[in-house]
Amino acid sequence: MNDRVVIPANPPEAPELDVEPETIRGFARSLRSASAQIDDLGTFVGGSARIGDWQGSDAAAYHQDIAPIGHRADAMSLALRSVHQQADDHADEMDALVEERTDLEQRRGHAMQWISGLWQRSRDLGEDEVPALEADAARCQTACDTLADDVAGWLRRVRASERRMLQTFSRVATVEQVEKKYGGVPDPADEPLSRMPRGGMPEEVRAWWDGLTRDEQLAIISASPGSIGNLDGVPAWARGEANETSLTRDVAAWEMLEFNGSITDDERGWLENARSAQDALADTRSRVDPVTGEPLVSQLYLYDPAAFDGDGRVAVSVGDLDSAQNVSVSVPGLTTEMTSIGGNATNVRDLYEASRSMHPDQTTATLAWIGYDAPSGLDSGRVGFEGAATEGGSRLADTLDGLRASRDDPAHLTVIGHSYGSTTMGHGLTDHDVDVDEAVAIGSPGLGANAADVGDLDVPDGHFFVGRNSDDPVADLGDKGWVNKGDALGAGLGRDPAEDDFGGRRFQAEDVARGGPPDWWVDPTPGVPDTIVWEHSNSLDMHTGYYDPDTESLWNMSQVVTGHTGDEDLMRADHVHDPWYDGPRDPEADADIERPSTRQRVP
Amino acid sequence: MELVPVTVGLASRAWDQQHIDLASAADLVGGATTSGFTAAVAGPAARFIGDWERFTDALGTRSEGQADGLREVIRTYLDTEGVVASRFLLQAYVEERR
Numbered sequence: 116m117n118d119r120v121v122i123p124a125n126p127p128e129a130p131e132l133d134v135e136p137e138t139i140r141g142f143a144r145s146l147r148s149a150s151a152q153i154d155d156l157g158t159f160v161g162g163s164a165r166i167g168d169w170q171g172s173d174a175a176a177y178h179q180d181i182a183p184i185g186h187r188a189d190a191m192s193l194a195l196r197s198v199h200q201q202a203d204d205h206a207d208e209m210d211a212l213v214e215e216r217t218d219l220e221q222r223r224g225h226a227m228q229w230i231s232g233l234w235q236r237s238r239d240l241g242e243d244e245v246p247a248l249e250a251d252a253a254r255c256q257t258a259c260d261t262l263a264d265d266v267a268g269w270l271r272r273v274r275a276s277e278r279r280m281l282q283t284f285s286r287v288a289t290v291e292q293v294e295k296k297y298g299g300v301p302d303p304a305d306e307p308l309s310r311m312p313r314g315g316m317p318e319e320v321r322a323w324w325d326g327l328t329r330d331e332q333l334a335i336i337s338a339s340p341g342s343i344g345n346l347d348g349v350p351a352w353a354r355g356e357a358n359e360t361s362l363t364r365d366v367a368a369w370e371m372l373e374f375n376g377s378i379t380d381d382e383r384g385w386l387e388n389a390r391s392a393q394d395a396l397a398d399t400r401s402r403v404d405p406v407t408g409e410p411l412v413s414q415l416y417l418y419d420p421a422a423f424d425g426d427g428r429v430a431v432s433v434g435d436l437d438s439a440q441n442v443s444v445s446v447p448g449l450t451t452e453m454t455s456i457g458g459n460a461t462n463v464r465d466l467y468e469a470s471r472s473m474h475p476d477q478t479t480a481t482l483a484w485i486g487y488d489a490p491s492g493l494d495s496g497r498v499g500f501e502g503a504a505t506e507g508g509s510r511l512a513d514t515l516d517g518l519r520a521s522r523d524d525p526a527h528l529t530v531i532g533h534s535y536g537s538t539t540m541g542h543g544l545t546d547h548d549v550d551v552d553e554a555v556a557i558g559s560p561g562l563g564a565n566a567a568d569v570g571d572l573d574v575p576d577g578h579f580f581v582g583r584n585s586d587d588p589v590a591d592l593g594d595k596g597w598v599n600k601g602d603a604l605g606a607g608l609g610r611d612p613a614e615d616d617f618g619g620r621r622f623q624a625e626d627v628a629r630g631g632p633p634d635w636w637v638d639p640t641p642g643v644p645d646t647i648v649w650e651h652s653n654s655l656d657m658h659t660g661y662y663d664p665d666t667e668s669l670w671n672m673s674q675v676v677t678g679h680t681g682d683e684d685l686m687r688a689d690h691v692h693d694p695w696y697d698g699p700r701d702p703e704a705d706a707d708i709e710r711p712s713t714r715q716r717v718p
Numbered sequence: 719m720e721l722v723p724v725t726v727g728l729a730s731r732a733w734d735q736q737h738i739d740l741a742s743a744a745d746l747v748g749g750a751t752t753s754g755f756t757a758a759v760a761g762p763a764a765r766f767i768g769d770w771e772r773f774t775d776a777l778g779t780r781s782e783g784q785a786d787g788l789r790e791v792i793r794t795y796l797d798t799e800g801v802v803a804s805r806f807l808l809q810a811y812v813e814e815r816r
Contacts, residue, residue: 138754142763145750149774152743156736156777164784166729171720173791177784184780191773195747198766206754277758284766290773368742377816 120240120248122233126226126259129219129266132273136206136213143202146195147337148363154192154302154338160185187290190297194287196337201283208276215269222262229255304334308342317513317520320348336360345417347517351436355414359396362418365389381425388420388427388453395431395460395483405468405714406475413460416482417514420453423488427453430514431460433467434480441470441479442518442526443676446511448534451489459483462662466531469664469673469713477677480526486510487539501538501563501608508542508563515549529553529676533661534589538563538608544572553675557582557624557661557668560592561609568610569618580675582624582668583613583691585704586657595693614699615690622675623686624668625708626660670711679717686711722795726788727811733785734814740778747771785814 160181166174233252240248287293307327312319324332324343332353335343340357343349349357369386372378378386392415399413417430436442445463447455463481470479487507515530528551532540541562544554554574556562559581566572569579583590593611612619661668667686674684686709689702748771752763792808 132756134756135754138751140754142750142752142754145746149743149746152739152746153774153777156740156781159732159736163732164729166723166725168723169721169726173720173722177787177791180787181784184777184784188777191777195770205759209756273756277756280755280759281762284762288766288769293773363746364742367746368739371738371742371745372816375816 119245120233120237120252121256122237122252123226123230123256123259125230126223126262127266128223129216129269132209132213132216134209134213136210139202139206139209143199143206144359144363146202147199148360148367150192150195150199150337151340151360152364152368153188153195157185157189157192160188186298187294189302190293190300191290192338193297193300193302194293196334198283198287199337200333201280205276205280208272212269212273212276219262219266219269222258222265226255226259226262229258302334302338303331304338307331308335308339311342315348317348317517320346321350321520324349324353340364344415345419347513348520349517350521351414351416351432351518354416355432358415358418362389362392362415365420366393381421384425385420385427388425388429391454391456392418392420392429392431395429395456398457399431399433399460399464402464405472411464411467412480417484417486422453426488426491428486428488429453429456430482430484430486431456431463432480432482433460433464434478436480436482436518436526437522439478439480439526441477441529441676441678443479443481443529443531444484444511444514444518445482446484446487446507446530446532446536446540448489448532448536448539450491451485451536452491453485456483456485459485465662465664465669465713466672466676469669470676472714473670473673473717474677474679475716479676481676484511484514486514489535489539501542504535504538504563504608505542505546507539508544508546511539511543512547512549515543515551519550527552527676527678529555531555531557531672531676532559532562533557534560534658535608537561537612541566541572541609544574547573549573552678553578553580553680555580555582555672555675556612556619557672558584558587558590558658559612560589561594562612563609566609566612568616569612577620578680579612579619580671580680580685581613581617581619581621582661582671583611583621583688583701583703584624584626584629584657584660584668585701585706586626586629588655589658595691595699611691611699613691613701615692617690620685621688621690622667622671623688623703623706623709624661624666624671625703625706626657627663627666627708627710628656628660629704629708664713665710666713667709667711669713673713674717720795722791722808724807724811727792727808730785730788730792730811731815733781733788734816737778737782737785738816740774740781744771744774744778747774789814 164181165178233255236248286296310323312323336353336357340360344354344357344361366389369378369382372382373386396413396415399411402411403409404411411433412435414432414436416432417428420427422428447459460483463483467479467481487510488503490503530540530551537556537559538561543549545563545565551574572579593609595611595614610617613621660666663669671685691699691701693699747767750767752760755763789812792811796805796808
């Protein structure tokens with residue numbers, strides 16, 4: 116061993132950082148929702164709490180008495196908002212610091228291996244090897260010194276971030292401090308809100324939003340989430356934040372009434388709607404992206420639990436609607452209400468996962484859109500008529516316009532209508548000017564009376580697709596051939612888009628259980644242990660499996676959503692044909708059913 | 719005698735609603751999870767939410783006080799002889815609804 120060479124000591128370890136940034140964000144969200152609630156009190160005192168037609172000494176005393184309450188509410192709302200913003204920033208900083216610590220620990224591991232190697236080499240060292248070892252040890256020492264500096268710098272940043280958070284708490288620790296710091300301070304949300312375009316085009320809304328400072332945007336999300344949560348033209352991240360502020364506040368308020376036993380029937384229904392949205396978001400976020408392994412992003416793009424006489428309206432995304440290269444909007448049909456969002460979010464999650472798995476080099480976001488009053492419950496009878504679809508088509512067109520206007524870089528945009536949702540989509544594409552790249556109808560009973568053929572749809576040539584399981588009884592309802600109910604009675608939902616005369620591009624979408632096999636069977640594959648396999652069998656199941664993984668339908672839809680729409684990219688299907696001398700014929704009824712993997716990259 | 723319009727009753731109901739909303743806001747604050755912070759921050763964070771739960775609750779109590787005060791005004795007014803015209807309408811606001 117040669118004692119002339121100084122081997123560096125082990126570099127310092129970055130201390131454990133026991134922190135959960137996502138939990139901190141949850142803390143921040145709770146404060147923001149409470150802040151919005153308190154802000155409402157301030158608004159109330161300054162507005163409807165004033166009783167204009169009440170005169171006299173009692174009235175004067177009352178109005179004098181309420182002013183300080185409003186003053187305090189406004190100050191408390193601003194104070195709580197400041198803590199929310201600091202906590203959010205703190206969570207972001209902690210995220211970065213956790214990542215940085217991982218990097219520091221990796222570097223420390225490498226340095227220790229290096230040091231260990233130096234010690235090995237220093238044993239039985241020949242005289243002529245000393246200079247090389249000295250030089251290597253000096254390099255290692257430099258690396259260790261740099262690492263020690265970086266660890267110290269990292270620790271300083273941890274402490275600084277903690278200090279900022281603690282200072283924020285201490286600045287508003289008493290109501291006196293709150294009044295002193297925020298009393299009489301104008302709410303930064305008020306002035307920008309007064310300039311918000313009312314009833315404007317999404318492009319105007321976008322221009323207004325872009326003209327705000329970041330602080331003003333965050334103030335609006337906290338103070339007045341309802342004013343932008345469903346406003347087309349506002350970016351999805353802001354809508355999502357605003358709607359979740361409202362969601363948290365609503366659930367807290369209605370759960371309190373439920374606990375007290377004073378909740379009304381209407382409020383109970385709204386609470387159920389809100390909880391459905393909350394569960395759908397949580398369920399989506401509990402899963403990971405199949406490519407990155409990161410938790411899935413989910414945005415609450417629409418939230419209105421009391422809409423449509425309590426049926427509610429909601430839209431939940433899987434993926435980031437603001438940045439994804441591909442965006443799809445799925446429109447469901449009969450029986451859809453806000454409480455159906457769980458199943459619909461699962462469908463679009465399956466579409467998201469398939470699109471990502473099949474084309475991992477592309478980013479995608481899929482949106483489950485329950486933004487119209489679909490026939491459901493007692494009014495399910497409306498499914499035979501186009502009224503709900505006509506009104507829904509208008510709302511869908513607004514949503515598509517909003518998605519377009521809220522982004523600088525246009526996404527590859529696909530709209531997908533299932534069942535009566537395809538009729539709604541049809542009205543969106545025939546009654547309005549929309550800007551979509553692709554449209555897909557699955558299990559469609561018709562796209563409405565205004566869609567006689569593909570030429571009536573506002574879709575680029577060759578980019579309207581149809582998926583129709585030949586055993587789907589709902590998809591069989593569309594008019595075909597020469598004489599039928601639409602022509603004779605003006606009834607029904609329009610022509611079958613899978614028919615040859617319609618002119619759409621049909622892809623294979625056969626259900627794996629077509630033809631009515633039993634509900635379950637034992638896998639007969641030789642060498643495979645007995646496995647009970649469940650399959651669809653009844654007629655309604657033939658209508659509801661279009662989003663199932665590893666099906667022709669999901670595979671083809673994922674190809675369309677990701678822009679792979681050449682003939683060679685899709686599993687093409689022949690059209691339904693209705694000769695004048697006979698009934699309709701679906702050539703797919705006899706076709707082999709394929710089971711393409713929707714979990715593997717498409718070459 | 720000062721006339722008490724029905725809008726006083728409506729305002730009392732609105733103050734009751736503010737009380738409920740503020741109570742739920744206090745619950746939101748009190749229920750905020752502080753376990754995500756580092757040890758150095760978690761303690762002060764817990765103290766912060768405890769204090770703010772009380773501040774918010776107190777604001778709710780003041781709202782309830784306003785509602786009660788308006789109801790008292792209505793009761794006193796209705797007890798006054800000669801009030802006839804708006805008695806029926808105001809009577810509905812004498813009691814707290816929830």
